[in-house]
Amino acid sequence: MRKIAILLLGAAACALQAKAPAVFAIRDARIVTVSGPVLERGTVLIRDGLIQAVGVDVAVPPEAWVIEGKGLTVYPGLIDALSTLGIAEAATAAAPATRTSARAPTPSPTPAPAQTPATPSVTTQPARGPEDRPSNTSWVRAADLISPADRRIETARNAGFTTAVTFPPRGIFAGQGAVISLAGEKAGQMVISSPAGLYLTVSTAGFASFPGSLMGVLAYIRQIFLDTQQYRLAQDAYAAHPLGAKRPAYDRALEGVLESPRVLLPATRAVELDRMVRFGAELKKKVVLYGAHEAYRATDVLRASGTPVLVSLKWPERSRDADPEEEEPARVLEMRERAPSAPAALAKAGVVFALYSDGLATPRELIRAVRRALDAGLSQADAVRAFTLSAAQIYGVADRLGSIDKGKIANLVVTTGDLFQEKTQVKHIFIDGIKFEPTPEQPEEVTR
Amino acid sequence: MKLHWILMLAAAPMLAAPPTVIRNANVLTVTKGRFQGSILVRDGKIVEAGEKVLVPEGARVIDASGQYVMPGIIDAHSHIASESTNEGSISVSSMVTMKDVLNPEDIAIYRALAGGVTTALILHGSANAIGGVCLPIKMRWGKDAQAIVVDGYKPVLKMALGENPKRSGVRQIGVAIPPRYPATRMGVEDVIREAFTKAVAYRQSWRDYEAKVKRGEKPLPPRRDLKLEPLVDALEGRSLVHVHCYRADEILMILRLADEFGFQVKALIHVLEGYKVAKEIAAHKATATAFSDWWAYKMEAIDAIPYNATLMMRKGVLVSLNSDSAELMRHLNQEAAKTIKYGGATEDEALAMITINAAKQLDLDHRIGSIEPGKDADLVIYDKHPLSNYAKVQKVLIDGEVYFDRDRDVSERSAQEARRKALLEKAKELQKKSGPPSTRRPS
Numbered sequence: 001m002r003k004i005a006i007l008l009l010g011a012a013a014c015a016l017q018a019k020a021p022a023v024f025a026i027r028d029a030r031i032v033t034v035s036g037p038v039l040e041r042g043t044v045l046i047r048d049g050l051i052q053a054v055g056v057d058v059a060v061p062p063e064a065w066v067i068e069g070k071g072l073t074v075y076p077g078l079i080d081a082l083s084t085l086g087i088a089e090a091a092t093a094a095a096p097a098t099r100t101s102a103r104a105p106t107p108s109p110t111p112a113p114a115q116t117p118a119t120p121s122v123t124t125q126p127a128r129g130p131e132d133r134p135s136n137t138s139w140v141r142a143a144d145l146i147s148p149a150d151r152r153i154e155t156a157r158n159a160g161f162t163t164a165v166t167f168p169p170r171g172i173f174a175g176q177g178a179v180i181s182l183a184g185e186k187a188g189q190m191v192i193s194s195p196a197g198l199y200l201t202v203s204t205a206g207f208a209s210f211p212g213s214l215m216g217v218l219a220y221i222r223q224i225f226l227d228t229q230q231y232r233l234a235q236d237a238y239a240a241h242p243l244g245a246k247r248p249a250y251d252r253a254l255e256g257v258l259e260s261p262r263v264l265l266p267a268t269r270a271v272e273l274d275r276m277v278r279f280g281a282e283l284k285k286k287v288v289l290y291g292a293h294e295a296y297r298a299t300d301v302l303r304a305s306g307t308p309v310l311v312s313l314k315w316p317e318r319s320r321d322a323d324p325e326e327e328e329p330a331r332v333l334e335m336r337e338r339a340p341s342a343p344a345a346l347a348k349a350g351v352v353f354a355l356y357s358d359g360l361a362t363p364r365e366l367i368r369a370v371r372r373a374l375d376a377g378l379s380q381a382d383a384v385r386a387f388t389l390s391a392a393q394i395y396g397v398a399d400r401l402g403s404i405d406k407g408k409i410a411n412l413v414v415t416t417g418d419l420f421q422e423k424t425q426v427k428h429i430f431i432d433g434i435k436f437e438p439t440p441e442q443p444e445e446v447t448r
Numbered sequence: 449m450k451l452h453w454i455l456m457l458a459a460a461p462m463l464a465a466p467p468t469v470i471r472n473a474n475v476l477t478v479t480k481g482r483f484q485g486s487i488l489v490r491d492g493k494i495v496e497a498g499e500k501v502l503v504p505e506g507a508r509v510i511d512a513s514g515q516y517v518m519p520g521i522i523d524a525h526s527h528i529a530s531e532s533t534n535e536g537s538i539s540v541s542s543m544v545t546m547k548d549v550l551n552p553e554d555i556a557i558y559r560a561l562a563g564g565v566t567t568a569l570i571l572h573g574s575a576n577a578i579g580g581v582c583l584p585i586k587m588r589w590g591k592d593a594q595a596i597v598v599d600g601y602k603p604v605l606k607m608a609l610g611e612n613p614k615r616s617g618v619r620q621i622g623v624a625i626p627p628r629y630p631a632t633r634m635g636v637e638d639v640i641r642e643a644f645t646k647a648v649a650y651r652q653s654w655r656d657y658e659a660k661v662k663r664g665e666k667p668l669p670p671r672r673d674l675k676l677e678p679l680v681d682a683l684e685g686r687s688l689v690h691v692h693c694y695r696a697d698e699i700l701m702i703l704r705l706a707d708e709f710g711f712q713v714k715a716l717i718h719v720l721e722g723y724k725v726a727k728e729i730a731a732h733k734a735t736a737t738a739f740s741d742w743w744a745y746k747m748e749a750i751d752a753i754p755y756n757a758t759l760m761m762r763k764g765v766l767v768s769l770n771s772d773s774a775e776l777m778r779h780l781n782q783e784a785a786k787t788i789k790y791g792g793a794t795e796d797e798a799l800a801m802i803t804i805n806a807a808k809q810l811d812l813d814h815r816i817g818s819i820e821p822g823k824d825a826d827l828v829i830y831d832k833h834p835l836s837n838y839a840k841v842q843k844v845l846i847d848g849e850v851y852f853d854r855d856r857d858v859s860e861r862s863a864q865e866a867r868r869k870a871l872l873e874k875a876k877e878l879q880k881k882s883g884p885p886s887t888r889r890p891s
Binding site for chain 1: 531532533534536537538541543544545546549550551553572575592593594626668669671672673674675864867868871872874875882
């Protein structure tokens with residue numbers, strides 16, 4: 001026990017200073033590389049936080065700490081493709097989203113990520129138009145907000161997550177995401193890539209402040225992107241010939257848009273997916289759609305446009321406070337029934353997709369949600385890919401994450417069997433080459 | 449060579465669906481009188497309509513013996529099929545467009561179809577002096593948001609006067625809303641004048657820019673302003689202006705304001721006191737889209753009379769009747785019939801108010817609104833005369849395609865109910881498997 005503690009300390013220290021090598025070898029394990037074929041019996045060698053070698057005949061150096069992999073399976077660490085992990089403020093702001101987007105018989109309008117307060121960032125003066133930049137913190141970077149102290153990180157690790165793409169949660173232009181490792185002494189060590197994308201929501205402020213409607217939000221976003229083009233022209237022109245020219249004003253809201261490599265737009269229902277594919281094309285940026293519960297009906301438009309999607313694992317369900325007498329339309333019932341078939345449909349159509357936990361916290365909840373997708377036709381391999389390589393591809397970090405390949409970051413999860421099976425246990429988690437053991441899960445809390 | 453033949457054979461059915469003939473019908477053309485005969489439809493258009501029409505080989509025949517065919521009903525004012533109602537935060541919200549928020553899966557589309565409506569102008573609400581850009585859709589139930597939009601349509605800029613934009617009654621909603629300018633009718637006028645003054649300046653800034661470019665200079669383009677662009681479109685006649693209004697004074701105000709800035713008010717919406725200023729409306733070449741007999745629901749509706757539509761019509765104003773309601777939309781034929789009682793409209797005049805006149809207000813009368821060769825085959829078949837209370841819609845065709853069939857609807861009901869039940873059963877099963885949902889506790 002003590003030995004392990006020392007080892008862990010040592011490994012952490014190594015990662016910090018990158019001086020003394022920290023070497024692990026997982027020997028004779030089943031290795032799901034994701035990028036290539038499954039190795040039924042192979043070895044993964046980890047050194048200094050990176051995967052040094054993977055294969056069937058990898059020599060284990062004497063300095064390596066050896067993990068006997070018989071009966072174990074090694075996967076790339078899972079990536080939660082849209083979350084607020086690491087942003088402690090998001091964990092405490094627990095107000096559920098109340099939104100005023102649709103009059104239509106909408107089963108569930110695209111939810112903001114878990115625990116997003118509905119009210120846009122507090123403005124003392126009601127906004128009178130796009131010029132006031134309401135509900136806009138596009139310049140805020142998740143990389144600057146994260147803290148290793150967020151207690152949700154450990155829970156996510158226990159479920160096999162080693163990596164998360166995390167976003168500032170508030171507002172229409174919420175801010176820039178970051179790809180982070182789910183461990184680290186200091187926040188800065190956790191960041192793998194930033195900015196990872198601009199997170200947009202359609203939260204509205206009703207009659208009180210612009211924008212107060214879905215059409216207002218879309219018009220606002222459109223105007224901001226037009227303003228950004230204009231801003232760049234003006235800034236470039238001034239930089240080229242400042243002498244005798246009027247200085248254009250600095251605008252942080254537009255700076256944020258300029259620096260974002262991609263935008264995330266909400267789209268849960270088929271109508272929304274169709275709408276946002278077309279709307280996204282206007283923005284002249286890479287677009288990723290999130291929500292996607294009814295994507296099983298929108299695969300054509302998604303494939304034709306080449307839009308990747310993030311599917312929320314929080315499957316739609318009848319509200320706990322729903323009127324038991326209320327008759328629900330067949331369409332609502334159908335979406336509830338079929339939403340878990342969205343990943344399978346996307347895989348079949350060849351649409352790149354990843355999955356995200358959407359606030360499902362415990363490993364048990366998560367497995368249950370993934371199992372529903374598997375029962376609805378998603379293959380085990382496609383499920384693993386969605387949690388690993390596809391997520392890495394969508395965020396442009398497949399050159400360092402998402403599969404077990406030489407040179408990639410040593411974010412791995414070692415299990416006693418196939419992932420997403422009730423009986424399978426997570427044995428070890430490697431994050432940046434540092435080994436973690438999952439903490440035992442609390443028995444499911446029963447509240448009646 | 450052979451391959452070409454195969455390709456042509458394969459493509460042929462897609463290019464040309466078999467023609468359709470509606471036979472033995474009482475045809476109410478609206479613009480060309482009434483006759484007993486047939487209508488030939490090919491490639492989504494009416495090809496021929498007359499007492500004797502040759503049935504081409506392979507044509508699909510709809511026998512309408514004893515039934516009535518009229519052009520699809522056009523509703524010039526509807527709020528169905530959209531996921532936004534009001535951008536109520538500001539008085540000039542012309543950056544919004546209904547095209548962004550269409551919901552082709554709104555069940556109201558199907559219900560409108562069942563009431564004989566084939567085209568409707570989809571508008572946002574009337575919370576703003578200048579609202580946003582609206583557009584007409586056809587009730588192509590089952591198609592996506594792009595496909596329900598009327599191709600080649602002219603956008604409509606909606607404005608609103610009176611109590612709604614000045615926010616009378618907002619306090620009754622009981623929500624703390626910060627006060628918003630304007631609070632009076634004169635304020636509404638001021639807001640519109642200011643907005644158009646800005647639009648004129650905006651248009652000038654682009655003209656100046658283009659002139660400079662022409663001279664070979666390389667100036668920075670003006671900032672594109674999505675709020676002012678629709679106003680410039682209205683000034684340039686690229687869009688149609690529809691104005692929500694009630695009282696005679698505000699109707700005269702907007703006509704004067706339009707003349708001042710040089711834009712055309714295409715249609716006055718609701719226009720409850722239009723009968724008082726019908727001559728002035730006609731002089732501006734504005735049209736009116738009214739209710740048949742809705743009144744007394746708020747202060748500014750106090751002087752409404754059911755004779756409004758026919759009185760305006762007799763003074764030379766083109767009048768249509770609209771629904772403004774997903775329910776009323778389903779029996780606009782009955783609304784039209786009321787103009788016969790109130791004011792003595794003829795049958796054709798009554799039917800025109802829900803067809804060709806509305807088409808004119810959308811600049812779509814070359815395409816829809818009457819049964820004439822060359823027009824879109826948007827047709828409704830009723831079992832009785834559509835101006836009868838007892839008339840029921842039997843079939844609705846849009847672009848020659850049957851989108852509503854009463855028999856099919858009735859026969860499919862039990863299957864749909866079974867599907868619903870099956871879904872409920874499945875949901876129950878799932879609930880059993882995953883245990884009862886945890887209940888939220890007060891904390």
